[in-house]
Amino acid sequence: MAPAAALVLGYLLGSIPFGMILTRLSGAGDLRSIGSGNIGATNVLRTGRKGLAAATLLLDLFKGWAAVALAMWLFPGDQLLAAAAAFVGHCYPVWLKFRGGKGVATFMGIALALCWPCALVYALVWLGLLATVRISSLAGIAAAISAPVSAAWFGDFSVSLLFLALALIVLWKHRTNIDRLIAGTEPRVGSKND
Numbered sequence: 001m002a003p004a005a006a007l008v009l010g011y012l013l014g015s016i017p018f019g020m021i022l023t024r025l026s027g028a029g030d031l032r033s034i035g036s037g038n039i040g041a042t043n044v045l046r047t048g049r050k051g052l053a054a055a056t057l058l059l060d061l062f063k064g065w066a067a068v069a070l071a072m073w074l075f076p077g078d079q080l081l082a083a084a085a086a087f088v089g090h091c092y093p094v095w096l097k098f099r100g101g102k103g104v105a106t107f108m109g110i111a112l113a114l115c116w117p118c119a120l121v122y123a124l125v126w127l128g129l130l131a132t133v134r135i136s137s138l139a140g141i142a143a144a145i146s147a148p149v150s151a152a153w154f155g156d157f158s159v160s161l162l163f164l165a166l167a168l169i170v171l172w173k174h175r176t177n178i179d180r181l182i183a184g185t186e187p188r189v190g191s192k193n194d
Contacts, residue, residue: 006075010067010082014089014106017096018059019044022052032099040101042136045189057105060090064109072113080162083110087166091173102173104140107166111147114159121150134188137177144170 019039023031028047031039035046041057064086071082090106092098104126112119126143130136144167151160171178180186 002075003078003081006071006078006082007085009070009074010085011089013063013067013070014086015093015095015100016059016063017093017100018063019056019101020096022056022059023047023049026052028052032096038101039096041105042189060101060105061109061112063090064106065113066109068110068113079114080158083114084162084165086110087169091169102140103166103170104143107144107147107163107170110166111163114162115151115154115156117154118147118150118156118159118163121146130189135181135186136189137174137186138181141170141174141178 017039019041020031023029023034023044026049028034028049031037031043031047035043037043041053041060044056045053047053064083067082067086068079071079075082087103087106087110089100091100091103093100108119108122108126111122122143125146126139129139129142133139148160148163148167151157151163177186
């Protein structure tokens, strides 16, 4: 029963759409009708409310961390299942007809709980690229790709395999962004489109 419970716990935590909840509570409207329609922090930023975007990012990160931390406490040995389920819950929440976020912040929270040096690499890649090129999708994709590489570098191969699977989902969720990156039409942070 513990593996199933870890999966359910992870999915339920991961599927909480903090961006949507915060924008509605603040009177900013339905996030799915703004910008790209995505429920993540980058789209929350398009409401013009930086504080809400920061809170969304931190809460999305926290739910990934919390799913793993709680599983380590309640279901030791099943934390990788909880991590995977939290990530899937964020990207494909049942409450939103399986149309969720792209997983970048939640992935970092998972990395923080499972391999903090990997999370440090992740943050440096993500924030470094975001600060220099100001293209959110490129920064998120590069950070996600760094996770399985850094986990393998640090010798944690089971975590590296999980991170590889999560990175592939991040790439899939960013497929339209990748098309625009190739075409040179991907907007920078602060523009109105995803």
